Amino acid sequence: MRRTNSRQATGRGTARRRWGHISGGLILTLAGTLGTAVPAAAPATGQAAGPTAPAPGPVRQGTDEDGPDTARRSESECNLSTGPYQKDVERHLGLVVDGKQSAADCAAIQTFQREHDVVPAQGYAGLYTYRAVMWRQALAEGDAVRGCPDTSGVVVCIDMNRQVLWVEDAGTILFRPVPARTGSPDYPTRSGWFEIYKREKEFWSTLYDGPMPFAQFFDGGQALHASYRNIWEDPGSHGCVNLRYDDGKTLWDVLRLGDAVYVWGRRTGG
Structure with a gap:
């Protein structure tokens, strides 16, 4: 059973929840670039955590972001x-x-x-720039960030329309919005209500032979986890919710087993 006690002052009330069933899923291979963390209880703008893992610079590939010529x-x-x-x-x-x-x-x-x-x-x-704009707009909304139902406890909010993730505790922002990459059209992240049922800090995907740092599983093989890829780029994941490395590391310290996860919307792009 998930915890229902709020970790902060009581928020805006409760809402009836429809919990998703845990089913088999796919796990993502990672490669790419280091991001910038937004601390869980940060002030209005995020602070970058110190380097925590080696990573190459931004991945360059031909995309819709490029434009003509x-x-x-x-x-x-x-x-x-x-x-x-x-x-x-x-x-x-x-x-x-x-x-x-x-x-x-x-x-x-x-x-x-x-x-x-x-x-x-x-x-x-292009699309990558627009994703960064959507994140900055969500960040600017503060506690009024929209989309996640009011609850009596901690919930991870994953907005696939805007490709952002944040955490609320009884309607108060516990972890400010950060950019996320959800599943590609061929491997979509499932929507609905779930719970964090497994956490593994140094998980290795045997299916894709790659690392999944700070993995927090919420639906079969689909997990929240850090990624070394540039967070804005396509293609999407194999169903997991990718985060910049430092964001994934910070989120690890925010969540616990049994915390709720709510996913909605649809990813635009590959």
């Missing part, structure tokens, strides 16, 4: 093509919202991409 551009060269999320990115960055790329737009988007490890950082308003 990216292969002929250097990493620092601006891409003046209008991206599919141009207006959304312009609005978030306080630019003129006209849906048309300009040199000034490109420079501002490049700066945002570099600050958030979006690769390639060429100023193109």
Whole structure:
């Protein structure tokens, strides 16, 4: 049975829960880049934890993020093509919202991409950049972050629409929103109510022959765990919920066996 006692002051009330059944699942292989942690009870902006594992730089691959003619551009060269999320990115960055790329737009988007490890950082308003925007917007919502039902205790909230994860305790944010990568269309993360039923700090996937640091299983083989890949990139996972390494490490200290997990929405992209 899961714990129902709140770890903080009583929040906004309770809600009836529908618990998912634990079933067989798939486990993800990891490779990629180190992220930046948002501590569990952090103030408004996250602080980066010290390096905890060696990792290469951002993975470079051809994607929708690249835009036209990216292969002929250097990493620092601006891409003046209008991206599919141009207006959304312009609005978030306080630019003129006209849906048309300009040199000034490109420079501002490049700066945002570099600050958030979006690769390639060429100023193109593609899906990876939009995912970073959605995370920053969720972070800015504070305790009003939307989507997770009110409960009487701890619940891990996984919004697959925005690709973000946070933890609430009786309606109060216990772990601020962080970027997440859920399952690809071929291996979707299952939605519904679950519980953390197994935790293993140094789990190794025999199915995919790869590490799953700070693995916290909630539905068969599907787990919350740290990843060495760039968090924004496709493809999605094999059903697990990937986190940046330091976020996964911090989350390990926040959760316990029996904590609730609520998953909803649908991942956009691969």
